[in-house]
Amino acid sequence: MMVLPSIGQLSTAGPDEILRPVKPWFIVATLFAALAGNLLPLTGVSLALRPDFIALVLLYWCIQEPRYVGVGVAWTVGLMMDVGDATLFGQHALAYAFLAYAAEYFRRRVLRFPLWQQAAQVAVLLGLCAGLVLLVRVVGGAPLPRWTYAVPPLVGALLWPAVTMLLQWPQRPQHSPVEL
């Protein structure tokens, strides 16, 4: 029987805790949820603030579970995002593939830091991802977007601690009262 840990445990695993193995269906479900989050019908300010949920969730899984989620998965999800957004084919795919590679490269370093310092590094990674999309579009002849283009990566970085806690929740070990 799967008993979810209580809300009080909703923080990241400490150095003395070993996480339970992740369930592949949970990874797939979170990726689809992120895709739905990116497809939310938002307008105006909420649209300008909306972080790239897919980039955030992909980054989390690439850092935590590189054996399941890597460049290939990121690329496939990116293609789906390209269709949902009606943007150029391959634009998000390229950006997410690069993001997955960068996550693979930096993952051991990122994991050593406390959450809020991880968020700073995540901001840089998300910024690189957005910058790659910008580069592709500007080379393709699109006009430069407004300064608000830089907001979503920062919002995404602010959400990083929350995303980490939420996605790690089902993997946290449970302490029986006897142990404590």
Place this chain on the structure above:
Amino acid sequence: MHYIPVEPPPFFRRGPSPLARLAFFGLISIALLFVDTRYHYLEGVRQVAATVLYPLQRAAQLPGDVLGWVGGYFTSLRSLADENTTLKQQSVEQAAAAQAFAATQEENGRLRALLEARKRSTTAAKTVEVLYTGRDPFVQKLFVDRGMDADIQPGEAVIDGDGVVGQVTRVYPYMAEVTLVTDKDHAVPVQVQRSGVRSVLYGSGAGRPPELRFMAPSADIQVGDVLVTSGLDGTYPPGLAVARIATLERDTGQIFARITCTPLAGVDRSEHLLVIGRTAAAMPRPEEPTVQDPAKKMGKGKRRGGANP
């Protein structure tokens, strides 16, 4: 006797290195980008993927719908009554105009019959609802909830109560993509309602007002003039309001005046839109005058044959 295995145990096998994978998928992406921009071969793939994504999009729609429903349920009686009064007043005000319009239309019909002019075909219009606005900050697009199921065709004009919103650019089985008049380089042939001066309105991208380019500084245009579609392209039916002139700079040092406009339609606000079917096919191009030089003639004829079957 035991041999030391040459290959590492399967536990360490993790496939190609991340860099190799990045190079592989990166190259595919760039190839896809190139093919999609230049040749538009991938529309079929896009259709299939869009159909797969459709349930997910509707699911994302759900929270907003529920909120709207709950909010609508608790709208106070008072505000409804107020709205009712305002609407009644409006309808009385508009009744006079509507009657005058009916009379004018009848008169217009008689005059046209006299002139043996082609009757302007009234085309079927389909009401659609906005699913969501495009999230790509580089283009100005929105998505509506009807597509092939309502027989919407690419190229049809989309309007709201106040004017032209844009044009259908891609049709999926259950939804359609509308490019807005504010999209960069989206062109609408227009006419100044007051003076009849013709021009083309170009969008300038997000956050920038559309503009009339290549207008002589002496053109008969004033701030506040309303631009309507001229119908010259055969895409937009003539006479639809598009935009109002916002600023006008006549600099004698420049060849062209700098004219910016504000769209009249709620391009990024309207929820219910109308898709207007195409009017009659555009008039065929007139024959080009024959050229004496045989070599030139061959080249021209070939090109014309390709463009105008």
